[in-house]
Amino acid sequence: MRLYALAVYAFLYLPIGIIALFSFSAGRSASSMQGFSLQWYGRALNNPFVMEALWTSVRVAFLSALLATLVGTMAALALTGMRGRMRATFDLLVQIAVMIPGIVIGIATLIALVSVFGLVNPWLEAATGWKLSLGAGSLIGAHGLFTMSLVVLLVRGRMETLDPALIEASNDLGATPFGTFRQVTLPQILPAILAGFLLAFTFSFDDFIIAFFVAGAETTLPIYVFSSIRRGVTPEINAIGTMVMAASLTVLIVAQLLLRRSQAQQRR
Amino acid sequence: MLDGYADAGNTMTQDHDMTQSPTDTRQTVAEFVGATKRFGEVLAADRIDLRIRRGEFLSFLGPSGCGKTTALRMLAGFESPTEGEVLIDGREVGGMPAYRRPVNMVFQHYALFPHMTVAENVGYGLRQRRPRLPKHEIADRVIRALATVRLDDFAQRRIWELSGGQQQRVALARAIINEPKILLLDEPMAALDAKLRGEMQRELLDLQRSLGITFVLVTHDQEEALSMSDRICIMGHGRIIQVGTPQDLYDRPRSRYVADFVGKANIVEGQIAARHSGWAQAALGNGVHVLVQDEPDDTRTHVDIAIRPEALSLVRRSDPTPAATAALPAMVTHRTFLGDHTEYLLTAEGIGTLQVNAPRAAERVAGGHDVGAYVHVLWPEQTGLVLAADS
Numbered sequence: 001m002r003l004y005a006l007a008v009y010a011f012l013y014l015p016i017g018i019i020a021l022f023s024f025s026a027g028r029s030a031s032s033m034q035g036f037s038l039q040w041y042g043r044a045l046n047n048p049f050v051m052e053a054l055w056t057s058v059r060v061a062f063l064s065a066l067l068a069t070l071v072g073t074m075a076a077l078a079l080t081g082m083r084g085r086m087r088a089t090f091d092l093l094v095q096i097a098v099m100i101p102g103i104v105i106g107i108a109t110l111i112a113l114v115s116v117f118g119l120v121n122p123w124l125e126a127a128t129g130w131k132l133s134l135g136a137g138s139l140i141g142a143h144g145l146f147t148m149s150l151v152v153l154l155v156r157g158r159m160e161t162l163d164p165a166l167i168e169a170s171n172d173l174g175a176t177p178f179g180t181f182r183q184v185t186l187p188q189i190l191p192a193i194l195a196g197f198l199l200a201f202t203f204s205f206d207d208f209i210i211a212f213f214v215a216g217a218e219t220t221l222p223i224y225v226f227s228s229i230r231r232g233v234t235p236e237i238n239a240i241g242t243m244v245m246a247a248s249l250t251v252l253i254v255a256q257l258l259l260r261r262s263q264a265q266q267r268r
Numbered sequence: 269m270l271d272g273y274a275d276a277g278n279t280m281t282q283d284h285d286m287t288q289s290p291t292d293t294r295q296t297v298a299e300f301v302g303a304t305k306r307f308g309e310v311l312a313a314d315r316i317d318l319r320i321r322r323g324e325f326l327s328f329l330g331p332s333g334c335g336k337t338t339a340l341r342m343l344a345g346f347e348s349p350t351e352g353e354v355l356i357d358g359r360e361v362g363g364m365p366a367y368r369r370p371v372n373m374v375f376q377h378y379a380l381f382p383h384m385t386v387a388e389n390v391g392y393g394l395r396q397r398r399p400r401l402p403k404h405e406i407a408d409r410v411i412r413a414l415a416t417v418r419l420d421d422f423a424q425r426r427i428w429e430l431s432g433g434q435q436q437r438v439a440l441a442r443a444i445i446n447e448p449k450i451l452l453l454d455e456p457m458a459a460l461d462a463k464l465r466g467e468m469q470r471e472l473l474d475l476q477r478s479l480g481i482t483f484v485l486v487t488h489d490q491e492e493a494l495s496m497s498d499r500i501c502i503m504g505h506g507r508i509i510q511v512g513t514p515q516d517l518y519d520r521p522r523s524r525y526v527a528d529f530v531g532k533a534n535i536v537e538g539q540i541a542a543r544h545s546g547w548a549q550a551a552l553g554n555g556v557h558v559l560v561q562d563e564p565d566d567t568r569t570h571v572d573i574a575i576r577p578e579a580l581s582l583v584r585r586s587d588p589t590p591a592a593t594a595a596l597p598a599m600v601t602h603r604t605f606l607g608d609h610t611e612y613l614l615t616a617e618g619i620g621t622l623q624v625n626a627p628r629a630a631e632r633v634a635g636g637h638d639v640g641a642y643v644h645v646l647w648p649e650q651t652g653l654v655l656a657a658d659s
Contacts, residue, residue, distance in 0.1 A: 165379035168346055171366040172373045174396035187383045
């Protein structure tokens with residue numbers, strides 16, 4: 001049994017490990033190790049196309065995570081006050097949104113955006129001489145929409161474990177509903193909100209499938225890597241992949257720590 | 269002499285010694301007027317009429333689900349009555365949110381804010397005041413409030429570093445610092461162990477006397493209610509069953525419910541043979557007559573009679589019966605020695621089970637009685653009480 005588990009993990013992580021290993025190769029081949037050097041990292045970081053794609057990715061990830069966190073937190077707060085059939089319906093919708101494959105969301109979002117643009121653009125162009133198109137905006141919207149459900153799940157989970165007597169105590173002591181939210185609810189759920197933001201950020205930063213459909217002329221880092229592979233894999237791609245992975249892992253670990261802290265706080 | 273709210277079904281809920289008019293807020297700090305609360309089909313509070321006197325220590329006593337917590341939450345503003353009114357200081361507050369009411373609550377599990385220090389918790393209410401209070405004034409009052417509950421050195425501690433008793437003191441300080449018109453206490457002692465509970469009860473009483481604030485306590489613990497309250501309001505099925513001083517309720521329970529709930533009581537059936545101005549001659553199941561207290565306007569012939577276990581005493585069958593005492597033949601079935609007194613359970617012919625508590629002093633002189641012994645239970649005249657029919 002342990003051997004079997006070991007085999008599964010090896011199958012899952014060995015390719016990733018090999019990519020990370022080969023990124024330190026001194027030779028030109030992306031599929032063999034020839035000496036040790038950091039030259040491919042240097043080359044990747046000095047490549048203006050890589051840096052531009054990276055910047056686009058960071059910007060999109062930050063803004064879409066911000067959007068998802070704002071809207072997702074508000075949705076989670078509203079859902080906590082809801083009971084019965086309405087609640088069940090929204091719960092189901094949120095969970096479905098997490099489970100649907102990225103490719104379905106990508107295509108669906110593309111079709112939806114294109115139809116909306118088709119409807120709005122003639123009118124908009126006549127009025128302002130400006131029209132909507134695929135690009136960073138649609139990318140941020142699509143990522144934000146999808147990652148919002150992650151934030152909803154995390155924040156609502158925290159809200160459920162929040163002692164309702166704390167809210168009543170704050171009310172009882174003279175705090176208005178907004179004052180109570182600011183001084184009691186928000187500090188209690190803040191770790192969950194931050195964790196949600198970080199998860200949304202990583203998801204958007206790593207995403208290729210949805211971005212591929214709705215990015216228009218924008219090039220995010222995953223899209224850049226994909227198009228470079230078609231021109232042949234170099235250790236530079238390995239280096240980029242390793243850096244992206246390291247960054248994402250770091251963010252995910254921070255998110256996990258935040259969630260654990262919020263759980264520890266509520267146990268006290 | 270009764271207040272003017274016509275509600276014939278609830279005569280037991282009214283205070284007979286209350287003579288003020290509805291607008292007199294010098295004596296009345298809060299008032300329920302036919303306050304009713306429905307949660308869907310469930311009637312949590314059913315036409316509650318009650319005046320809470322300024323400066324008194326009032327307890328709502330009853331089993332869980334009797335409506336006592338609902339009554340408290342209507343005062344706090346967490347529930348608004350479905351029908352009827354709640355008044356604080358003569359003002360109707362039915363629609364007033366909790367954060368605008370001049371009352372504060374100590375919650376059952378304290379509900380202290382875990383992300384704040386002790387001092388931040390205690391100062392929370394003052395920080396909500398508008399216009400804002402100066403920082404140094406808040407700091408001063410926090411220090412004083414913490415001193416009141418003897419937690420001077422704990423200001424910078426975190427909540428989870430405190431014991432249960434200390435947390436309760438913080439909750440108390442956090443409430444009284446706002447100088448509320450009424451301090452509401454929702455089973456505040458439930459989470460403490462027995463020894464600490466006794467200590468806290470005394471501290472709470474001292475605090476109430478020194479502050480002069482009206483305290484309203486919710487509890488299911490009859491001893492707690494008896495030992496602390498000026499008045500107790502006994503509730504059942506969402507209604508007020510009886511209101512009175514602890515001694516009143518103990519000596520003159522009007523119903524089986526109250527007699528059962530406050531202290532222990534023997535309840536036996538009796539047939540009224542004669543009545544005279546508040547006293548009745550009743551024949552017990554074994555034919556023995558006893559003289560018991562009765563309501564002057566009672567006309568029933570078949571009644572329940574309550575008598576406290578400590579009012580009864582035991583003698584051997586061969587011993588003479590003292591004057592003005594009825595002797596009931598009985599057999600001892602259980603004997604429990606409890607230190608200061610011994611608890612006997614007996615089967616009395618034609619009556620059923622009786623409990624008799626014999627004080628240690630009496631047992632020392634006359635000796636105890638073994639299980640299986642045939643004895644006389646002595647029932648002194650005028651100690652029994654005819655119970656009103658339970659509504």
